[in-house]
Amino acid sequence: MDTAAKVDALMDGLRADLERLAAIPSVAFPGFPAEPVREAHDLLVGMLHDVGVERVERIDLPDTAPVIFGEIPPPSPDAPTVLLYSHYDVQPPGDEKLWLSPPFEPTPVEGGLRARGIADDKSNVIAHLGMLRAYEGRPPVGVKIVFEGQEEYGSPFDDYPPSDPERFACDAMVIADLGNLRPGTPTLTTGLRGASEVVVEVRTLQEPRHSGEFGGAAPDALLVLLNALSTLHDVHGDVAVAGLRREEWSGTTYTEDEFRDLAGVCDGVPLTGSGSLGERLWSGPAITVIGLDAPSVEHAASAVVPYARAKLNLRFHPRQDAKEARGLLVDHLRALRPFGVPLTVTPGDTGPGYEASTGGPAYRAALTALREAWGEDASYVATGGSIPLVNGLARAAPDAEVLLFGAQDSMCNLHAPNERVLFSELRNTVVAMCAFVREYAAGFRPGAAS
Structure with missing residues (x-):
C-alpha cells in the first residue's frame, strides 16, 4: 500500500478521535473521580473492536485503573509479534488559570491541538490505532496491545508483566510514551535514567x-x-x-538556547554543571x-x-x-x-533505569521507518524521565527488542500548562508505525539472534 497516502486519508478521523479522547478528564490520581477514567477505557475498547481487534480483555489489579489488553494473531507462523504500549490516563491540569483554554476542551493551535494529555499520552494511543486502521485490522505482524489506565500516578501494573510472561511474550515492543527531541526530528530514545x-x-x-x-x-x-x-x-x-x-554522551542533544527556552531559565542565570547537555541530562x-x-x-x-x-x-x-x-x-x-x-x-x-540494545532487526526496521516518515535519519537520545513499566515488560519478554518513539516532542509542554500535540508529528508517527511493521515483518527470521 502507499503508506503515506493511506495515513493522510485517515487523518481527519484520527483527529476527531483524538479530540473525543482528550475531552475526557481521565485523571487517575487520588481525589479525582473514577468515572472519566472508565469512560476513556470504554471508548478505547470500542475503537479497538471497530478496527478489527476481536480479542480485547480487561486486566484488573488492586488499587489501579483497568488495563486494556488486545491481541491480533500473527498472519503466519513465521511472522513476528509486536507489543504496542501507551496509556490513556493523564496528569491533573494543575492551575487552570495558567491555561489559555480549558484543559479538557481540545482547542486548535497552530498546526495542532491543545489539551491536557493530548500529547502525553493520548496522541500515541491514537497513533497505535491509526496503524491498525491503515492495515484494516490485519497488519503483517501479530499485535499485542497494552493501554494502561494509571501510568501517571504509579501503578502495581509496573510489576505485573513478569508474573504473566505468556500474555506479554513478543519479538519486539513499541513503547509510545515519548517522542521527538524537537518537531520534525525523528528520534529513538535508547536510555531512561x-x-x-x-x-x-x-x-x-x-x-x-x-x-x-x-x-x-x-x-x-x-x-x-x-x-x-x-x-x-x-x-x-x-x-x-x-x-x-x-559518562560522555555521544548521541544528539539540545542546543543550549533550545534547552534554556524549554526549561524557562531566567535571563542571566547560568545552567548548572559542566560537560555536554546530554551528559548532564541523560548519562x-x-x-x-x-x-x-x-x-x-x-x-x-x-x-x-x-x-x-x-x-x-x-x-x-x-x-x-x-x-x-x-x-x-x-x-x-x-x-x-x-x-x-x-x-x-x-x-x-x-x-531502575533502562538502556535498550540496538542493532537488531527491529531497530533496523525502525530506522528505515522513521526515515520514511520524516525524510531524514533518526537521532538517538535518552531521557531523564523514567517509565517503570519498560523494565517490567522487558523482564516479561527478555529477548524482545524495545523501541521507544512516538508522537510527542520535547516542546509539547507535557505535565505543564497548555500541553499540545502537532498534527505533523501524529501523522508521521502513524506512517512510521505502518512502515515499521511492514519492514520488520519482511526482515524477520524466526530464531535469528538480534
Whole structure:
C-alpha cells in the first residue's frame, strides 16, 4: 500500500478521535473521580473492536485503573509479534488559570491541538490505532496491545508483566510514551535514567528558642540541613556524590538556547554543571531538592529553628543499579556531621533505569521507518524521565527488542500548562508505525539472534 497516502486519508478521523479522547478528564490520581477514567477505557475498547481487534480483555489489579489488553494473531507462523504500549490516563491540569483554554476542551493551535494529555499520552494511543486502521485490522505482524489506565500516578501494573510472561511474550515492543527531541526530528530514545527518593531530616532542639538569647550557640537545624545539602554538588554544580555513574554522551542533544527556552531559565542565570547537555541530562546523575520543611518567610519568628527536613530526587545512569545508586546518596548523607550534628536519612522509593540494545532487526526496521516518515535519519537520545513499566515488560519478554518513539516532542509542554500535540508529528508517527511493521515483518527470521 502507499503508506503515506493511506495515513493522510485517515487523518481527519484520527483527529476527531483524538479530540473525543482528550475531552475526557481521565485523571487517575487520588481525589479525582473514577468515572472519566472508565469512560476513556470504554471508548478505547470500542475503537479497538471497530478496527478489527476481536480479542480485547480487561486486566484488573488492586488499587489501579483497568488495563486494556488486545491481541491480533500473527498472519503466519513465521511472522513476528509486536507489543504496542501507551496509556490513556493523564496528569491533573494543575492551575487552570495558567491555561489559555480549558484543559479538557481540545482547542486548535497552530498546526495542532491543545489539551491536557493530548500529547502525553493520548496522541500515541491514537497513533497505535491509526496503524491498525491503515492495515484494516490485519497488519503483517501479530499485535499485542497494552493501554494502561494509571501510568501517571504509579501503578502495581509496573510489576505485573513478569508474573504473566505468556500474555506479554513478543519479538519486539513499541513503547509510545515519548517522542521527538524537537518537531520534525525523528528520534529513538535508547536510555531512561533511573529514579530514587531520599528524605533527610535534622532535629537539634526540643522547640524554637529566641534567636537573640540563644543564637550563636544553639544549633540551627535549618543551617545544619543547608550545610549538608551544599555537599551534594561541587563548585560547578556537578553532582559530588562518589560512585554515581557519569559518562560522555555521544548521541544528539539540545542546543543550549533550545534547552534554556524549554526549561524557562531566567535571563542571566547560568545552567548548572559542566560537560555536554546530554551528559548532564541523560548519562550522568542529577540530585534535586523537591521539598523542604522549614518555617516560611511570611510566618518567620526571631527564633532558632529546631527541625528541618528535605526530600531529594535522584536521577542516575540507565545502567547503574537502582539500590546501589540510592545507597551511595544515603551513605554520603549519613557520613556527614554538619557542625557535629548527625542527620536522619530515610531511603524512599527507587526505580531502575533502562538502556535498550540496538542493532537488531527491529531497530533496523525502525530506522528505515522513521526515515520514511520524516525524510531524514533518526537521532538517538535518552531521557531523564523514567517509565517503570519498560523494565517490567522487558523482564516479561527478555529477548524482545524495545523501541521507544512516538508522537510527542520535547516542546509539547507535557505535565505543564497548555500541553499540545502537532498534527505533523501524529501523522508521521502513524506512517512510521505502518512502515515499521511492514519492514520488520519482511526482515524477520524466526530464531535469528538480534
